[in-house]
Amino acid sequence: MIEFTQKHLLTLADWSPADILVTLNLADRLKTMRKNHVPHPLLAGKTLAMIFTKSSTRTRVSFEVGIHELGGYGLFLSGGDIQLGRGETIADTARVLSRYVDGIMIRTFRQSDVEALAQYGAVPVINGLTDDYHPCQILADLMTIRERKGELAGRRLAFIGDGNNVANSLLLGCAKTGMHIAVASPEGYEPSAQVISRAREIARKTGGSVLITREPREAVRGADAVYTDVWASMGQESQQAERRAALISYHVDEALMGLAASDALFLHCLPAHRGEEVAPGVIDGPHSAVFDEAENRLHAQKAIMALLMGQPETLCKI
Numbered sequence: 001m002i003e004f005t006q007k008h009l010l011t012l013a014d015w016s017p018a019d020i021l022v023t024l025n026l027a028d029r030l031k032t033m034r035k036n037h038v039p040h041p042l043l044a045g046k047t048l049a050m051i052f053t054k055s056s057t058r059t060r061v062s063f064e065v066g067i068h069e070l071g072g073y074g075l076f077l078s079g080g081d082i083q084l085g086r087g088e089t090i091a092d093t094a095r096v097l098s099r100y101v102d103g104i105m106i107r108t109f110r111q112s113d114v115e116a117l118a119q120y121g122a123v124p125v126i127n128g129l130t131d132d133y134h135p136c137q138i139l140a141d142l143m144t145i146r147e148r149k150g151e152l153a154g155r156r157l158a159f160i161g162d163g164n165n166v167a168n169s170l171l172l173g174c175a176k177t178g179m180h181i182a183v184a185s186p187e188g189y190e191p192s193a194q195v196i197s198r199a200r201e202i203a204r205k206t207g208g209s210v211l212i213t214r215e216p217r218e219a220v221r222g223a224d225a226v227y228t229d230v231w232a233s234m235g236q237e238s239q240q241a242e243r244r245a246a247l248i249s250y251h252v253d254e255a256l257m258g259l260a261a262s263d264a265l266f267l268h269c270l271p272a273h274r275g276e277e278v279a280p281g282v283i284d285g286p287h288s289a290v291f292d293e294a295e296n297r298l299h300a301q302k303a304i305m306a307l308l309m310g311q312p313e314t315l316c317k318i
């Protein structure tokens with residue numbers, strides 16, 4: 001029997017280390033099946049509603065292709081087109097969609113809206129990115145690190161730059177899997193204080209650790225993976241100039257990568273701004289795993305959907 005008891009993916013804080021490993025194992029299996037052209041219609045006849053109130057390339061395409069490959073149907077709902085954009089409440093949207101679909105994926109601004117969808121709806125809710133978290137991304141990142149480096153526990157990851165939604169979820173994901181995470185950000189751009197203390201508490205139990213520093217070189221020294229993200233996230237476009245000034249020295253270039261382990265991976269959730277948070281020679285260089293990482297969104301999310309929306313007995317058979 002599969003040990004997985006989650007109803008939603010709202011934040012990795014709610015998921016146990018075992019839930020994460022079950023998901024990564026299933027994602028690996030689904031990746032192999034796809035490569036070998038073995039059909040895997042684990043969600044035949046099911047529908048996923050996908051609400052987007054922010055832009056997306058990877059999340060939209062990987063969820064839509066993913067549900068299709070699982071034998072289901074993906075319904076794209078732009079926030080501007082549905083009544084949510086005209087003021088219908090999240091609670092009513094959740095209740096109504098639950099009468100039609102088997103799961104809801106949402107990308108939006110407020111984490112509280114994702115939590116309200118789960119509270120008022122009757123179907124699984126998957127967080128496709130909020131201002132606070134990006135858990136689907138981090139499951140794909142962990143999958144990528146594991147396939148390149150083996151077991152996650154004890155691995156070192158350095159995140160350089162803005163302590164944003166991706167950094168918050170990386171703190172939780174690394175802590176849950178017993179990894180050592182170091183985050184280097186300038187003053188005022190640190191990850192959430194509440195997430196840092198939660199990650200530290202989790203890491204104490206898993207054998208991982210959390211280092212928060214101002215110094216990119218300290219974070220990167222000996223790292224197995226170096227990660228960065230844009231300096232202005234979606235919704236922060238008007239702060240572009242001030243963020244650039246604050247984060248200019250948190251740029252991942254060849255010299256910084258040179259301090260990491262000699263076989264270190266470079267990771268970025270994408271989209272990237274070459275010449276800002278990352279040098280072209282790094283993101284397009286030999287250490288970069290960013291396109292495997294993007295591909296793994298598909299496999300990781302198929303596993304997430306299959307576990308949350310499927311039948312456990314079907315999963316046992318694959």
Ligand code: CP
Pocket residue numbers: 055056057058059060129137269270271
């Ligand atoms: N990494 C990621 O979530 O990409 P999109 O914004 O293109 O979905």
Ligand code: NVA
Pocket residue numbers: 129164165166229230232233234269270271
């Ligand atoms: N931090 C970025 C991630 C994009 C996938 C943003 O929120 O825009």
